[in-house]
Amino acid sequence: MNKEFSAITGDDTTPALSIIPSPDDSPILSPILTANPHIDPLAAIAPRTAFPSLADDVLARIADDMNRQGFGVATDCIHPDDLSALRRFIEQAVAAAGGEYVAFTGHDSIRGTFLETLALSPEFMQACRTIYRHGTGRTPPTVPFYQVLRCLSGKTGERHAFFFHYDSYVITALVPVIMPTEGKRGDLMMLPNTRRIRTTYFRNLVDKILLDNKVTQVALRRLISWGYLRPTRVRMRPGNVYFFWGYRSVHANEPCDHDKTRATALFHYANPHAGSRLRGVARGTPAP
């Protein structure tokens, strides 16, 4: 067990990519790497991970920001090459949809893309678990992400904007992939931390019914456009990852211009009502 790793992450599992140098198996280093004292030669030759291993104090700061201002940012965590590959996948999908809205739900739909790699990244999962622990004081559950890739484009993109909702999962990690930089950019808007984690699914359902209806949706839009409600507006930059308490925060995205594409990948973590019998009945899949 790598002691340094467990000290940083508070975890007791072995990191997926550990390099154990041994005298017989020492990697061959180029003269540039061995001569430059600023480059850790082992780190320089290690395969690139999908997400960096963030220190506990960095993750605690992100959780603090989520409590205080509604969102926390892990800056420059997604490599430009991974973003480029994903952009190509999205551009093809949007073109195949005639330039209109397209969404991919669940991990099967994005298999083989960087989004699958990120969802399976121990470093990324560890970041969400640590944020969860800092934010809730509870033990993070061992569950996979619920993934969605949303690509807003064309006229139909508009229908998927300004829909205020609570997510079903405690943490929402949002990876912006394509964000317009001018005109209507499709910023994320949120009223942060407007509810607690409900103890019952029924109470959660009541919140959702009160929010997911035409009267409330129109009222929220009007109150915002008249300036009575001032939501936190998050202008997102590809490369960064944005974390917020999706379950606890009313949020929606603004529309973007019809001739642009706006693509975001969402990683939802930890459904507090996963074992609820009522939830199972409501969804037609009774809990075991």
Ligand SMILES: O=C(O)CCC(=O)C(=O)O
């Ligand atoms: O795409 C976005 O900015 C947010 C989407 C969202 O909140 C969701 O899919 O739950």
Ligand SMILES: [Fe+2]
């Ligand atoms: Fe959401």
